[in-house]
Amino acid sequence: MSQTTHQAAEALRRELTTATIGDLSFPTSLDASRRVLKAVENPDIALSALAKIVVAEPLLSAKVIRLANSVALNPANKPVRDLRQAVLRIGTDLTKALAMVLMMDQLRQSQRHSACRDLANRLWERSVHGAALAYVLARKLTILNADEVMFSALVGDLGRFYLLSRIADYPALLDDLAVLAQTINDLTSQATSIVLEKLKLPESVAAMLLASRRYSGAMPPATAGDVLYIAATLSPRRDPFAELDSRRLAAADGAEVPGLDPATLADLIAESGEEIYSIVVALES
Numbered sequence: 644m645s646q647t648t649h650q651a652a653e654a655l656r657r658e659l660t661t662a663t664i665g666d667l668s669f670p671t672s673l674d675a676s677r678r679v680l681k682a683v684e685n686p687d688i689a690l691s692a693l694a695k696i697v698v699a700e701p702l703l704s705a706k707v708i709r710l711a712n713s714v715a716l717n718p719a720n721k722p723v724r725d726l727r728q729a730v731l732r733i734g735t736d737l738t739k740a741l742a743m744v745l746m747m748d749q750l751r752q753s754q755r756h757s758a759c760r761d762l763a764n765r766l767w768e769r770s771v772h773g774a775a776l777a778y779v780l781a782r783k784l785t786i787l788n789a790d791e792v793m794f795s796a797l798v799g800d801l802g803r804f805y806l807l808s809r810i811a812d813y814p815a816l817l818d819d820l821a822v823l824a825q826t827i828n829d830l831t832s833q834a835t836s837i838v839l840e841k842l843k844l845p846e847s848v849a850a851m852l853l854a855s856r857r858y859s860g861a862m863p864p865a866t867a868g869d870v871l872y873i874a875a876t877l878s879p880r881r882d883p884f885a886e887l888d889s890r891r892l893a894a895a896d897g898a899e900v901p902g903l904d905p906a907t908l909a910d911l912i913a914e915s916g917e918e919i920y921s922i923v924v925a926l927e928s
Contacts, residue, residue, distance in 0.1 A: 676700070680742050704726055710925040746801075747770065766800055769882060798848055877909070
């Protein structure tokens, strides 16, 4: 590691360590998504009122309608073209999840360096596939709220997307991607906590993410944390930061886990392939 790269890594660490919730800022293009996130936290909001907020963001509106018409949410193949009906079909939790998807996508596309863009794109694909897997696993194996589980899966990488959006101010980190990955891995928990607090998301989301670091060994999965862990383990998309960080075990993804039955889960995922694909397409498009 060069002295310049080391200094850049330390500068990013200091920035995050000294940042307050008030200091944390996002690109102005994320305002529409943040308005939706704020609106859905109001337990008294009517879906018709939520639809009026969503319609102000064309990209979000398109995602809502696309998800409402996906195989996973529309098995009877009765298309919805009206935004109010689409919001009614998917509900507030999935509308919130789509607002978060849009926010993450905007952060991903804000990268000004090709190396960051590649990492952001790979992380984006992993986040989307993991969220789709988590949704299907929660719905088919548990009595958990699958919408909330999918939302938590998406939020899990928001801290890393935010850190990537700051790399433009520390370009020396791009000279050594291993150091960049180590720095981001070290700061992920802290960045995620700050971002979740800034967005005023429920504490239950942070609790799910904390629980997802370990697997209880129960099958079917006993908690949302278990579902998130399984989805991350079985995701067809590798974690780009784990691959670059020499401190992480190369076999971390897909490694054998006591209590986990990959063969049975693989069969379930194969049976649900069309549903998972429809969610991935709805989120990515």
